Amino acid sequence: MTTLSIDIISDIACPWCAIGYGRLREALDASSEIDAEISWRAFELNPDPDAVREPIGPALAKKYNMSEQQVDETQQQMKDAAHALGINFDNMDSRYTCNTFDAHRLVKWSAQFEKQTPMKLALFDAYFGHAQSVDEKDVLLSCAESAGLDRNEAQSVLESDDYAQAVRDEEKLWQQAGISSVPAFVINQKYLISGAQESDALVKALSDIAIKESV
Template sequence: MKNLKIDIVSDVMCPWCIIGYKNLETALAELKDEMSSDITWHPFELNPDMPLEGQDLNEHLQQKYSLTEEESARNRQNMADAGERAGFTFNFDGKRIMINSFDLHRLLMWAREEGKQTELKLAFFEAHFTDLKYLNQEDALLDVVEKVGLNKDTAREILHSDKYVQAVRQEQNNFKQMGITSVPTFIINDKYALTGGQPSESFIQALKQINEEEAKQDT
């Protein structure tokens, strides 16, 4: 059985990143008898200049993309529908904010070393998009960390230090130099790139093709 190395460049603030991942997860479950995978998440900041206090999400989207309220409502519905198909719930009922995600990426770098990176990433997505937690608030952030079984005190120490600052920036620069300017981007075996919140069927087709090409190269 072929084992695929899958690197996912993403931001917790990106709704299509969780949609894409959930569809990838479905595809990998469908192909479990043909291939296995090792997944690593890598940092990308949609809004690196966002202040710590964040910004109302609707206001942010209207400013950034010049969307009307009608267009925003249509986008929310499309996202909710795509999330439902992927098995993820977006909550649009309460006040939502866009935040600076740099500290989340630092904690995810630490969680990678602890073997809990995917668990923490998914917990961040759920906290932000489903539970509407303000992850720019330390207590809310640490609660999510504790929820997945990571040490809360260690996480607090990281937040109050410069640990993983250079590591996050280095990875961001590396992927930027590779030409990655949008997320999610899924890099398979350091050779193939898939972008966007694609449906599971597209992932299945692409992964099968990659698996076949890799098998030919091994013969």
């Protein structure tokens, strides 16, 4: 058994990040000789905390210079990909843009309890499955609870500046390392897999890396 360290650079507001993790999980389940230690790393698609919330369709059309029909088609492709992985994207069309900085702080905090992945998945489910704004305190606290974390402790984090500098430092680190889009998977701090690649491709990539690392 080869254990790989996998840093997942992602944003809660990125649907391909949720899909990318689902495909990674599928690939790891199919790779009986590989185990993984996963760490979630922060990246913000909408880093402006003062930005006005917008419905996601018009916001994406404006950002990527697409028609709303093209946005709808792309959203449907993502829904289909998520559904195939058992990921809830039922209300992703109804979501609004939002800042995810506080959500990243909670993901950082949850690491000490080995709850990063449950926390991240709860946030994905809230945002894409239920179109909840993951910059609202009550939503964040409910996500923490559903991840098996203490609501009162999570509230204390949100009411402080705890983990704020850690998130900023982490974002800067990965940007300086050349990460400009997400998801990005960094294996053993040496190998980069970019994007939400299909599970079969991930199986091969992880197997190739495991062979190199075992030599």
